[in-house]
Amino acid sequence: MPSTATENPFRLSCIGCGATPDSASENFRCPSCGNLLEFISPHQTVDPQTLKSLWLSRKASAKKLDQSGVWRFRELLPRVPEEHAITLREGNTPLYDLPRCARVAGVDSLLAKHQGMNPTASFKDTGMTVAASSAHQGGFRWVACASTGNTSASMAAYAARGNMQSLVMIPEGKISWGKLSQSLDYGALTCQLRTDFDGCVRILDELVRHKPVYLLNSVNPYRIEGQKTAAIELLEQLGWEVPDHIIVPGGNLGNSSAIGKALLEMRDLKLISALPKVSIIQAQGANPFYRCVREFGGTKLESMSADTQATAIRIGNPASWKKALRVLRETSGEVEQVSELEIAEAKAEIGSDGIGCEPASAVTLAGLKKLARKGFVKSSETVILILTGHLLKDPDFTIKFHRGDLFAGTPFEKDASRAAALQRSPVIVDADLGAVISVLNAAEKGS
Numbered sequence: 148m149p150s151t152a153t154e155n156p157f158r159l160s161c162i163g164c165g166a167t168p169d170s171a172s173e174n175f176r177c178p179s180c181g182n183l184l185e186f187i188s189p190h191q192t193v194d195p196q197t198l199k200s201l202w203l204s205r206k207a208s209a210k211k212l213d214q215s216g217v218w219r220f221r222e223l224l225p226r227v228p229e230e231h232a233i234t235l236r237e238g239n240t241p242l243y244d245l246p247r248c249a250r251v252a253g254v255d256s257l258l259a260k261h262q263g264m265n266p267t268a269s270f271k272d273t274g275m276t277v278a279a280s281s282a283h284q285g286g287f288r289w290v291a292c293a294s295t296g297n298t299s300a301s302m303a304a305y306a307a308r309g310n311m312q313s314l315v316m317i318p319e320g321k322i323s324w325g326k327l328s329q330s331l332d333y334g335a336l337t338c339q340l341r342t343d344f345d346g347c348v349r350i351l352d353e354l355v356r357h358k359p360v361y362l363l364n365s366v367n368p369y370r371i372e373g374q375k376t377a378a379i380e381l382l383e384q385l386g387w388e389v390p391d392h393i394i395v396p397g398g399n400l401g402n403s404s405a406i407g408k409a410l411l412e413m414r415d416l417k418l419i420s421a422l423p424k425v426s427i428i429q430a431q432g433a434n435p436f437y438r439c440v441r442e443f444g445g446t447k448l449e450s451m452s453a454d455t456q457a458t459a460i461r462i463g464n465p466a467s468w469k470k471a472l473r474v475l476r477e478t479s480g481e482v483e484q485v486s487e488l489e490i491a492e493a494k495a496e497i498g499s500d501g502i503g504c505e506p507a508s509a510v511t512l513a514g515l516k517k518l519a520r521k522g523f524v525k526s527s528e529t530v531i532l533i534l535t536g537h538l539l540k541d542p543d544f545t546i547k548f549h550r551g552d553l554f555a556g557t558p559f560e561k562d563a564s565r566a567a568a569l570q571r572s573p574v575i576v577d578a579d580l581g582a583v584i585s586v587l588n589a590a591e592k593g594s
């Protein structure tokens with residue numbers, strides 16, 4: 148089997164027992180204790196100012212790696228020879244202000260880093276470029292992942308660009324059409340398994356022991372390294388001024404782990420002088436990490452059967468919970484859970500700022516409202532929401548919400564009228580000037 152060994156100065160280390168294996172096994176778990184591995188970066192002697200100037204100067208370069216908002220920060224990434232790097236010019240995502248959302252959340256100002264503006268429209272691309280490149284370097288023919296839809300879309304695209312075959316395992320009927328259509332178009336072998344995401348993970352874990360396929364889920368530490376760059380790019384966009392809070396959705400908990408790892412490394416390298424609080428928000432129906440922290444004081448994670456219409460985070464047994472717990476503790480962040488109705492309202496509010504996102508991303512605003520009400524976030528503090536996926540990933544959710552039938556037949560139906568003011572149902576009218584003018588006049592009166 149091709150090797151995943153690395154000649155990098157970056158070393159693998161187990162987050163549980165501290166073992167430092169030379170190479171990773173197929174499932175990226177510690178051969179001694181079964182915990183996840185992470186990369187430990189070599190001691191950098193570079194002056195922080197020099198690094199910042201180097202990264203900025205690459206923005207003007209025409210080189211393919213410099214045009215990537217991930218590889219531009221390659222000094223903080225495991226080395227991959229340029230001929231193996233697969234890039235779609237990922238990263239480079241905008242930081243938007245959200246004035247209407249700030250008002251509803253009760254904060255003076257609010258910013259969103261929109262990771263949905265990546266090439267396959269989710270944050271997964273920042274990690275995928277690094278991990279897919281490592282698969283290419285290892286000579287793998289097949290890459291594979293279990294997914295709620297975004298990882299698979301991203302993996303399929305990067306595999307196609309790198310001339311590798313990709314195998315996708317998704318829960319049947321539980322991912323959005325937008326995401327499924329991406330993996331089909333990018334040429335993946337797509338298996339819809341009659342189970343949930345956690346069931347897909349179990350099968351894949353078995354599969355990698357039997358076949359030479361390279362695992363591209365976020366247990367793969369190369370994924371985490373690439374996803375770190377969202378936080379580095381964010382700090383650069385903020386002129387290296389540290390915000391008070393960063394708020395991230397929590398599903399399998401790779402992204403919060405990556406953002407936290409980047410912040411700790413930036414602090415150690417003196418690129419920043421303080422740490423923002425990283426808070427993690429889960430959907431109430433898929434809240435194993437919330438319960439781990441609130442009910443068990445972080446001592447254990449009880450897996451659950453997850454259910455939420457924010458299908459991206461419909462995950463009951465998150466792989467990276469120990470890494471995320473460390474981030475929460477080291478940055479003094481909070482964990483929060485939000486209801487289905489709160490997610491839907493927050494998504495429409497982010498849309499009303501002209502930005503939009505997919506449902507899983509909207510947990511950030513819903514969570515912020517709760518954290519602000521509790522006084523954990525003060526109105527004068529700077530807050531960044533990490534929006535993880537594009538609005539168009541899941542148009543079904545959006546259309547059902549605006550038509551008023553998102554909650555039909557669910558336990559939330561009786562409270563759903565609360566969201567009526569945010570709903571903009573399409574109006575069907577005759578092809579007649581007078582009819583359209585009447586609709587316009589009615590809207591004018593109502594606004």
Ligand code: F0G
Pocket residue numbers: 269271293294295296297298299365396397398399400401402403459460505507508535536
């Ligand atoms: N937001 C979106 C849009 C996602 O697709 C995911 C995860 C998350 C948030 C949660 O991030 O897992 O790092 O905590 N989606 C995965 C997938 C699991 O398969 O696409 P996390």
